[in-house]
Amino acid sequence: MSSAMRFPATRMLVACALACVMVHIVPAISPRAEETKSCVLAFSLLEGTILNYTNFSQIDQNYGGSDVSMNQTSNLEMKYGEKADSTGAARVDFKFSKVKSSLVMNGQLREWTPPIKLEGAEIRVFVTRDGKVARFEPGKGIIGMSKKEDLRDVVDALFVKLPDTVVSVGGTWTEEIEEGKKEGAEPEIKGTALYTLKKIEKKGDIEVAVIEAKANVKMNSETPAGMLVADGKIDIKAQIAVAGGYIVELKQNVEIRGDVVEKDPLTDKVTKRQTAVTRVTEIKLQR
Secondary structure: OOOOOOOOOHHHHHHOOOOOOOOOOOOOOOOOHHHOOEEEEOOOOOOOOEEEEEEEEEEEEEEOOEEEEEEEEEEEEEEEOOOOOOOOEEEEEEEEEEEEEEEEEOOEEEOOOOOOOOOOOEEEEEEEOOOOEEEEEEOOOOOOOOOHHHHHHHHHOOOOOOOOEEEEOOOEEEEEEEEOOOOOOOOOEEEEEEEEEEEEEEEOOEEEEEEEEEEEEEEEEEEOOEEEEEEEEEEEEEEEEOOOOOEEEEEEEEEEEEEEEEEOOOOOOEEEEEEEEEEEEEEEEEO
C-alpha cells in the first residue's frame, strides 16, 4: 500500500484462525487558533522529542456462523531520533510497554494469547514528511514475528497521510492504496482515500488540525482459510498537531464484507463462506 492507510491487525485476525485480512508539521503563524484558515501539514519533530500513547483496538468478526470479538490495549513510547536522512526519512523509535488483550467467541471468554507479543517490543521506523513509512526495523526477540512485514500494519497505523504543503480549511488530498501487488496480477487490496482538513482549533495547549478521511477498497487476498473476496470501507477522524504533525487523537473504523472462497485440492469443489469484520482503533496522546 502506498502509505499509512492500511487494514491494521491483519495478521492478528489470521492467527486467531479467522478467515479475514483484516492506516507532522511546521507551525502556522496566526494570532489566534480559531482564526487560522490554513497551515502546513507535514511530519517534522524536534530531535529527542518523546511522546507517549495508548492504543486501543477492537475487532468483531462473523465467519462460518461464529462470532468472535478481540480487543487489545497497549501503551507505547515514540521517540523522534534524528533529522531526515538523504532520502527524506527521519528516524522514529517505538517501544511498547503494557499490553492487555482478550478474546470472546460466541459469548464465551476464551484463553487467548496474541499471535505477536508486542509487550517489550522495540521498532525503529523511518518516516517521510508526508507520514509515509519508508522502512522499518523491528528489534530482536519479538515473540510470534516470523518476518518483519508481520509488523507492517502495527507500524503504519501510527501515522496519518499528510500533504507536506500548505492546506486551507476545506482543502483535500488523496492517497492511492495498493497492497500485495505481484507481477502480472492486480494488488490484493486496491482503492483511493480522500482526506479533508475540516478545521484548525486548540485542544488544550496544542493547536491541532482536524482531519477526516474516507476510503473504499476492493480486496482479493489469500488467507489460511481461502481467498478473501470483499469490499472494505475505512473512516478516519484525526487530530494532528500543527507543530509537528504527530497524532494527538485518532479514531479509525474499518468495515469488511465479502466471502472466503476455498477450493478443495482433491475434488476441486469450491466453497464460499460469508464473512463480516468491523474494527475500531483509537490512539490517544497521553499528557
